[in-house]
Amino acid sequence: MTAPSATVRPELHADGPLLDVADLHTTFSTAAGTLHAVGGVSLQLARGQTLGIVGESGSGKTILTRSIMGLLPADAKVSGSVRFNGRETVDASEADRRALWGPGIALVFQDPMTSLNPVMRVGTQVIEGMRVHLGLSRSEARTRAVALLRSVGIPEPQRRMRQYPHELSGGMRQRVMIAIALACDPLLLLADEPTTALDVTVQAQILDLLASVQRGRSMAMILVTHDLGVVAGRTDAVAVMYAGRIVEYAPTRTLFANVRMPYTEALLRSIPRLDQPSHARLAAIPSRAPTLIEPPPGCAFAPRCPYAQEQCRTETPVLRSDGDPDHTFACWFPVGAVSTRTNGASS
């Protein structure tokens, strides 16, 4: 499975990370007050690296990826900095931002059922980006599209090009979405819950596919998911989000071997695991995530946290490290003990 090579790839900025997000805030004005969907996120991503962003519904992970891409509704207010390939994009014009999409950043959406245009043939949707961004002729784009569809594991690509989305299964539609995202050979692929709507065996196929195209192109990727299992084996670093902020950020192996943030610990414990006997009691997290409208001071997880103390309810913790500078967490009273899953750090 070799993918078609790049024809136009933006000039690579020599030094610095490919993506550098600093103190990014995204807010929405609602009737009930200002909604802080993303409340000060900083992260960096080098070329060819994969970052996993993990969080539950409403943690701000989707709005964060949309903010990075500049794909937000008009009422969203974004502040802070997003430097992509050395260029600031937060205050870029609509035209500059559009020029970035395709060859710069591409997005794979969560729901392959509703993200494709139901009244356009698959082929037309795959070649659209190449025609606009790469200036290819219709026949050149078609040739490339067939190769692309084949490279993402779609059998009989010529016939699929003429079909409509409803004629394809969910897994096949997600492959088409990935082909569209890869069409202009992006430097950064944002995959927003790319497998959530899919069955588990199809999920494994799609995640393997993303990993193989990424290796082949040394493309950077942000994998957004609610499933800690999905990021565990397939990312270089993980950022755990809660209530619009990153609460723990570390290289993947470090994170799973040595969890510091109580929320991450609670999330890991609440997942039913195959290696537990049946009817084992799950460690549920009580209550639910707070509202993001005018959040109270202090740590957002404090009301659900078993270790919370007075300081947690008054002062908001910022990301810090102790010892390992690559492993940061936003907690006044971090989980101290080294996890028993020591094999996570070795092997």
Next chain:
Amino acid sequence: MTGLQHLRPASDTLLRAEHLEVEFSVGRGQVVHAVSDVSLDLVRGETLGLVGESGCGKSTTGRALMQLPAPTRGRVMFDGHELTELTGAALRAVRPRLQMIFQDPISSLNPRRRIGSIVAEGLDIWKRGTAAERNAKVDEVLDAVGLDPETVRNRKPHQFSGGQCQRISIARAVITEPEVIVCDEPVSALDVSVQAQILNLLEDMKARYGLTLVFIAHDLAVVKHVSDRVMVMYLGKVCEVGSPDALYAAPRHPYTAALLTSIPVPDASVRPGDHPVLTGELPSPIKPPSGCRFRTRCPRAEERCALEEPELVPVSITHRGDDGAADDGDQADHYVACHFPLS
């Protein structure tokens, strides 16, 4: 024929379904074979996990048990009644003893009605007790599912989160004091932290009200957690049945094995991609493959798999230990429908 060897003696079971078939007409004389010859049984107090991917017929099987709609062929026995023979008032009289919980907690509650009336509906229909007794019962079940009756009773579904709505659905299901509840993907729309709350709640409800559960889900880890017996389905057929510990530790059907290896493990030391995942697409249920329905995607398939349908047989007979000795009397509860099972 898929066989009935995995069923327990009829006298021991509360609910028993034999040779269930559900077909849907899709026009032009074509028929979708959603469920084909599925047999299952439930001992009182047991939880049966039905697991499989989209299109395997697990939800349709659950609904066929409830006669919603009744199966095309086959029979369902419930506590001495043959549900598939009952109609009209006789069937209605049995319905309060069988309840259902649905996947989407928000859209399965009427948005225009208050929680109190949604939960009380089963009692109101059957006019059980006086109004005061019914109210007391509503308060009791709301309290049992962890909601405060005073604050909840007069609100409407949109004022609650998904997890809370699922608690309300559970309250609505248990209020008629049913014996069997079919839970159709009750936690798949919920976040993991809330999912754990609801799974724990279902275990509590089962103990408190002496329930027998059919638990339908696509998540094998969730199913293992709640089930006493697990049934794996693929394209309308049963592949494998067994106690969760036996079935997960040593899956015998190649499909079960593929499902298990596809699950992402929340542990960074486990690298995915070391094992082949399933390739190809689910075949059409309009023209399912001959013989074993999994053969088109099965790495072990041979000619026989296309010609002859495998029957569910006890694992110890198909696969005996190296010494050939059968551990008689101590046979594990584990059945597989495969000509060439894994060892």
